[in-house]
Amino acid sequence: MPIPAPPMKLTCRSCGCRHVYPQRSDAVVLPGECAACGSEDLERTVAGPLDGAAALAELTLHRLKGG
Ligand SMILES: [Zn+2]
Numbered sequence: 001m002p003i004p005a006p007p008m009k010l011t012c013r014s015c016g017c018r019h020v021y022p023q024r025s026d027a028v029v030l031p032g033e034c035a036a037c038g039s040e041d042l043e044r045t046v047a048g049p050l051d052g053a054a055a056l057a058e059l060t061l062h063r064l065k066g067g
Helices: 049-064
Strands: 008-012 018-021 042-046
Touching: none
Parallel strands: none
Antiparallel strands: 008 018, 008 042
């Protein structure tokens, strides 16, 4: 049984933008720069339960929008 990896949260120290990336495998590649401002000054933390729920909601919205 694979151990489910917790989602990772990237916080941009430059603009404060946050993104949560659910990890479905051990080969998830996290972006090296902020998606909003392009800064590479990112803080990587393990997302909490609320962050995980937000990420799931975000993924659901993306699927509903078809992309
Ligand atoms: Zn940023």
